[in-house]
Amino acid sequence: MPPANPRLNVDVPGRKWQQIEAFAAHLDFARRAGHWLDWCSGKGHLGRRLLGTGQKLTCLEYDPALVAAGEHLSQHHHLAVEHRLQDVMAPSTAEHITAAHTPVALHACGDLHVRLIQLAAAKGCPQLAIAPCCYNRTAGPHYQALSTAARASTLQLDLDDLGLPLSETVTAGNRVRRQRDQSMAWRLGFDLLQRQLRNRDDYLPTPSLPSAWLQKPFAEYCQHLAALKGISIKEGTDWPALEAAGWQRLAQVRNLELVRNLFRRPLELWLVLDRALYLHEQGYNVRLGTFCAHSLTPATSCCWPNNLWISL
Numbered sequence: 001m002p003p004a005n006p007r008l009n010v011d012v013p014g015r016k017w018q019q020i021e022a023f024a025a026h027l028d029f030a031r032r033a034g035h036w037l038d039w040c041s042g043k044g045h046l047g048r049r050l051l052g053t054g055q056k057l058t059c060l061e062y063d064p065a066l067v068a069a070g071e072h073l074s075q076h077h078h079l080a081v082e083h084r085l086q087d088v089m090a091p092s093t094a095e096h097i098t099a100a101h102t103p104v105a106l107h108a109c110g111d112l113h114v115r116l117i118q119l120a121a122a123k124g125c126p127q128l129a130i131a132p133c134c135y136n137r138t139a140g141p142h143y144q145a146l147s148t149a150a151r152a153s154t155l156q157l158d159l160d161d162l163g164l165p166l167s168e169t170v171t172a173g174n175r176v177r178r179q180r181d182q183s184m185a186w187r188l189g190f191d192l193l194q195r196q197l198r199n200r201d202d203y204l205p206t207p208s209l210p211s212a213w214l215q216k217p218f219a220e221y222c223q224h225l226a227a228l229k230g231i232s233i234k235e236g237t238d239w240p241a242l243e244a245a246g247w248q249r250l251a252q253v254r255n256l257e258l259v260r261n262l263f264r265r266p267l268e269l270w271l272v273l274d275r276a277l278y279l280h281e282q283g284y285n286v287r288l289g290t291f292c293a294h295s296l297t298p299a300t301s302c303c304w305p306n307n308l309w310i311s312l
């Protein structure tokens with residue numbers, strides 16, 4: 001892939017651009033693409049980065065504001081790009097993908113990249129590349145396996161299981177981690193209190209409070225939550241003991257997470273391999289790999305740096 005036009009990354013957040021560069025650097029198709037199809041393109045940053053002399057680019061995106069922003073950027077860079085407003089889950093999408101396209105999808109969540117895989121295979125696209133993510137963004141309550149091998153497996157995955165690969169926060173700094181720990185410890189402490197006061201051993205959902213509340217004394221924090229839930233607090237509550245119990249419960253939660261987290265990466269690889277096997281069954285040669293450093297993935301859901309390169 002030739003180096004990017006140096007002005008192309010203007011307006012692209014640094015980490016996003018680094019991901020795009022890493023994705024582009026790993027593309028190694030047997031034949032040069034004639035017409036890129038950027039699937040769930042957002043503003044079309046990836047497509048514009050890939051677009052070379054004599055090539056075409058179509059971007060499919062369903063958010064009108066992103067389509068408009070993408071058009072604006074393409075005009076700004078004097079690139080003839082078609083930014084099409086399209087819900088890729090709609091039946092009409094089949095009209096916009098042909099065997100002439102080389103689809104690429106960077107972080108098209110759940111059903112969105114599955115739809116691409118299925119349509120591209122049905123239309124005979126000779127090559128495509130995706131970085132799948134957010135396996136839990138799917139319409140049904142359970143995982144619908146794609147490949148014959150995964151369909152034959154006894155593994156049943158629900159939405160909660162499918163969210164496991166996304167549950168790690170990669171980029172949070174120490175301050176954010178400390179704040180998150182404190183918030184959870186305090187909520188766990190309040191949970192003990194509300195069980196005593198209501199004389200009911202069950203969980204009571206409470207609204208999340210702005211982080212400024214964590215600067216106040218623990219007692220005040222609990223009193224506020226209690227007031228929000230219409231619970232009155234008795235005199236003589238031992239706040240230091242309650243807070244310590246909250247931190248103790250947090251330690252238990254973190255230990256349970258350690259066990260759960262052992263399954264995170266294997267589960268993600270199982271899901272990625274299901275996609276790879278499905279495409280292999282459709283006649284593609286599939287390459288599966290990691291395209292960027294773990295530290296480049298964003299803090300929230302999307303996405304582990306898995307990459308499927310696929311060509312017929």
Ligand SMILES: C[S@@+](CC[C@H](N)C(=O)[O-])C[C@H]1O[C@@H](n2cnc3c(N)ncnc32)[C@H](O)[C@@H]1O
Nearest residue numbers: 040041042060061062063086087088089106107
């Ligand atoms: C995580 S973003 C990735 C954007 C872009 N590929 C990138 O890497 O910068 C997912 C994109 O999918 C778009 N999207 C979500 N559902 C869609 C749908 N049904 N049809 C088309 N685009 C969709 C969102 O608006 C968003 O721009």
